[in-house]
Amino acid sequence: MESVDLLLHPVRMRIVHAMHDGRTRTTTELCALLPDVSKATVYRHVGLLAEGGLLAVEEERRVRGSVERRYRLHRERAVIDAETAASMAPDDYRRAFAVAMATLTAEFNAYTAREGADPVADMVGFRQHAVWLEPDELREFIAELRAVIAPRLMSGPAPGRTRHLFSPVLFPADPGPDARAD
DSSP states (O other): OOHHHHHSSHHHHHHHHHHTTSOOEEHHHHHHHOTTSOHHHHHHHHHHHHHTTSEEEEEEEEETTEEEEEEEEOGGGSSOOHHHHHHOOHHHHHHHHHHHHHHHHHHHHHHHHSTTOOTTTTTOOOOOOOOOOOHHHHHHHHHHHHHHHHHHHTOOOOTTOOOOOOOOOOOOSSOOTTTSOO
């Protein structure tokens, strides 16, 4: 299975999100991070990600008569690169967007189901803004967002840090000036 097909599944995307901090994790630890997903489902999808080369076995040890594996994410394989994105058809984008939204919904539901979840104290936010931009302004806007976001993506787990999911979505909401009648 190709990386893009491996990534286009909500449970596998959640596993990739959970592994993205660079830590190694066992399937049991992943099950604890995804309490709303059955253990059998987590095990099956970890197996698919490992078979597809997105997860690597970092360590194996015997635990109570079975083999426990610690996995590490191959971050460079866990992305849809620019070349692949350029080759995707509109139906592929629809499928990818649906998976992204299903993943985001599942993550948000898992958060709100947690004991003590407090969206106000946790500064949960979601908004939709319409911005009118010319192509050059759009490129500049994206570059500015990347400049703000990229350094924070390098921050790893540390005392006092909480992992947050940040999911920007950007697309034209109308057909654009060439398709509109003036």
